[in-house]
Amino acid sequence: MHLPLIKFCKGVRILQQSNINEYVKTVCEQVRWKKAHDLISEEIKDHIVDQKNAFINSGLDDKTATEKAIIEMGDPVLIGTEFDRSYRPKVEWSIVILTCVMVFIGFLVRYFVIYNSAENINISISKDILSIIIGFAFMTTAYFLDFTIIGKHPKKFFFGLIVLVIVIFTNNNPYFSPTTFSFILLFFPTIFAGIIHKMRNKSYLGIIQMGIFFFIPAVICLNAKTISSIIIYSISCLMLLTAAILNGWINVKKSNALSLVYGVVALVSTISILVIISTRSYMFHRLQGVFNPSLEPQTSGWLTIFVRNRISGAKLFGQGSLGEYAGVTLPSKHSDLLLTYLIHKVGWVSFIVVMMIVIIFIIRLFKLCKKQKSVLAKLVSTSILITFTMQVFVYVIYNLGFQLLSPLTLPFFSYGSASIVINMILIGILLSVFNTGDLHYDDKPKHALNKNKLFEYSEGKITIDLNAKL
DSSP states (O other), rough: OOEEEEESSSSSSOOHHHHHHHHHHHHHOOSOOGGGGHHHHHHHHHHHHHHHHHHHHHOOOOOHHHHHHHHHOOOOOHHHHHHHSSSSSOOOOHHHHHHHHHHHHHHHHHHHIIOOOOOOOOOOOHHHHHHHHHHHHHHHHHHHHHHTTTHHHHHHHHHHHHHHHHHHHOOOTTOOHHHHHHHHGGGGHHHHHHHHHHHTSSSSHHHHHHHHHHHHHHHHHHHHHHHHHHHHHHHHHHHHHHHHHHOOOOOSSSHHHHHHHHHHHHHHHHHHHHHHHOOOHHHHHHHHHHHHHGSSSTTTHHHHHHHHHHHHHHHHOOOOOGGGGGTTTOOTTTTTTHHHHHHHHHHHHHHHHHHHHHHHHHHHHHHHHHHOOHHHHHHHHHHHHHHHHHHHHHHHHTTTTTOOOOOOOTTTTSOOOOHHHHHHHHHHHHHHHHHEEEEEEOOOOOOOOHHHHHHHTTTTTOOOOOOOOO
């Protein structure tokens, strides 16, 4: 019986037989999609080793068992050809088509509301078209980039984005309005997904570090007075962290971790609300105007009364009645109150059609997110799904007469160059996840590796780890 082959290595296991590597190399040469090579190599090697071990258990020596296992795999050219048919880049066309539909209908709606309106709204149609073109260009670029870079270098992205938002916030640059600043913050939940993935093996220390990364953008949002952004950002990140804990992606006891997270969130939220109400009295009046607009009919409650008046007079088809505000023009009908305008001008049927498209899009995203196999792919795709859904939710309730939070946008429908471009970038990242997510392997938890053994025997070979800590 052959003695096991001894290999010297520093933390990396080397396969005993070079003919296995040659077989795998021949298979991979037939597969044109190079990103799939690592996955295919791992799959073939595992199968050969399992079969080899079975032959060894039946009485064969190591060399004979290996050769027989390779023969049983079959012709590497034919195997590689079959893999080439199975592993090809797959564009998730359902998302591409739905995105194009929303962009196209959104442009038609904006044209109907703005450019074909008798009222003079100083917005350029060429700027809107240019934003769409730039958005598709960025979406395509994000699709071809490897989304795993978010999991590999989340801190670099995080601090780079922090520097960007601080520069925009502290400089009165005409190209970057406060609205642009708010939309850039939509990238943070996706970067936070990378941070969760990077720190998921650090137990409770990792959760504390995640909390530090979470609060830095939150503080910036507070200073910038973008309450809507901080709510969307906070809820998105909290839902993402909760999902990571509940799914066991973080190496902690679930009940203790959830108690820690929500205890801190409850404490900080209470303090923040008290500080905001005490230092910004207008927020208290705004709350009054939302829950009881009749108390502030001329100030904070006026818009709520006006929007509810338009909604209450709407019909299923056709223009609704104007009521007591017959001579008043609906403000921001191209942006913040686009749905309210459509409901009043076209009827509830317009709201139903728009929401059906958006809901179909969200449901499709949800199903695709559930199919992802790696933790990083699930985290990144889920972060974008939550961010998109939160934008829609805040926008819809605002347009139905509940103006607690100012909306950012109804993605791809309401007017806004920054909103179109940034949401398209997020969709491009999603397409990248759906394209290559199944090829990504999550790093093994560090605690799963024993670093204290100088010698280790496994699968017919002895590994000598010269980096072992004795």
